[in-house]
Amino acid sequence: MRILITGGAGFIGSEFVRNLLSGDATSQDTPRVTILDKLTYSGNVANLATVAADPRYTFVEGDICDADLVDQLMPGHDVVVHFAAESHVDRSIAGSGPFVVTNVLGTQVLLDAARKHGVGRFVHVSTDEVYGSIETGSWTEDWPLAPNSPxxxxxxxSDLLALAYHRTHGMDVVVTRCSNNYGHFQFPEKMIPLFVTNLLDGKRVPLYGDGGNIRDWLHVSDHCRGIDLVMRSGRPGEVYHIGGGTEVTNKELTARLLAACGADWGSVDHVEDRKGHDRRYSLSIDKLRDELGYTPRVSFEEGLESTVVWYRENRAWWEPLRQKAAL
Incomplete structure (x- = not known):
């Protein structure tokens, strides 16, 4: 099986690649991967260092919006797994243009090329944020979309576009929507790595509003295992939720990170709430569990502890990124 992976040098994409290539490189049954990544500020080839010499691995630096390049790369691939996206909410509030171009037009370019060249399956990786906010209960896959940020x-x-290609053209498209990811190699602008790296440097951390916003936290390895299940066995035209099963408030998460980094509440700045800040996210994972046998394996306590340890021991990875992004 030959797989084209967009955004494979990013946080989640690189975890997926490393997991795919963790088997025997001499086996004929293991996938061969082509990575297409623009290497924007959050893409990093260092994330793929452990697999760079693998004969099943090919890396191409390029933009998913480059139709000519995508058309050249697509032939011969059996599956597309589409991670590439602009994903930071605060950046989208400051300027939405790059988000529309990459996330919508880039997806359209990939779908057109996959259809033209007869790719067998297109896995579109998305987010629970498309639903907006939910006060009680959990979203199911048929819940109406009501996004609140650019x-x-x-x-x-992009979700609707991907599903439209299934309904209009009969393409084998599946969509995954995940809750908040965390783990090693996450770019230090997202909450957990931002707070950890700040606290390790003796700096302060910003807590939005009253800190009561609730998120479900999903370890990146569980997320990638869920995507792999959907890639191999999901039903065409379906949406599948991938969650971690641990909902905590931002205030509670801050307390855990302070304790893990040996800091206290004197290191916290209470700042004005983010514009359009969703109050609570919660995904039902019943469909993925019942159809494909998914359950999260990494407990939040174990995953958070190992994540803090990783950032403590890998300054050489994150310090240059912070400097480059002026974080």
């Missing part, structure tokens, strides 16, 4: 609106548009 980022989530661009992802909702």
């Amino acid at each position: 980022y989530s609106a661009s992802k909702a548009a």
